[in-house]
Amino acid sequence: MIEALKQNYGYLFEPPLLEEISRVGQLKKVPEGFQLMDIGEPIKGMPLILEGAIKILGEDEKCNELVLYFIERGDTCAMALSCCVGLAKSEIRAVAETDTVLVMVPVEKMESWMATYKSWRQFILQSYHDRLMEMLDTIDSIAFLKMDERLLRHLRDKAMITHDDVIHTTHQDIARDLNTSRVVISRLLKKLENQGKIQLFRNSIRVIDL
């Protein structure tokens, strides 16, 4: 596991920190679709992704969920940081987007490391910033009700995460992620296909040019 850590985080963290992570963290492998965290659940640790990607969903009063952002290798869940500020419950739901390998670090550690390792501190602040920016993006695309742009962004993210130009999903699933109806997604996808940007199949979409 120390090997895998070095490979993905070696350029960020100094050796002593890497060793401490491997000593105190626990390695987890989860299959695609696995729910790692749910709304209202206490946050037991913060995840460092080694392989794969995780989808972060939020939920409104009426149980409508939508994708806020994705995290992949080298990222961590910004929501786990709110533990430091005393909030213990998760406001989000985390679902593995692909088969994923990650290391769970206990919350107590992340706080003390903030003081002792400058690389850790910088990593936390940086990823907090990144996630916040990503969320601002999604928020204003929602605010202006531009579903076509939201869909494009979603496809781009999915293709990026998978490192594959073929996205394995259904129109219905996308509709759920963006909290809209399947019909709307089907129509917009059809439009994108006519523009030559994608190619549609049953249960999958090939990305040509986004």
Place this chain on the structure above:
DNA sequence: ACATTAAGTGATT
């Protein structure tokens, strides 16, 4: 052959 699920389309709000 039949049921189920994914996707396409027109019309309406």
Place this chain on the structure above:
DNA sequence: AATCACTTAATGT
């Protein structure tokens, strides 16, 4: 953009 109603095609039993 959402909803309804209906069709068509692919897949599973």
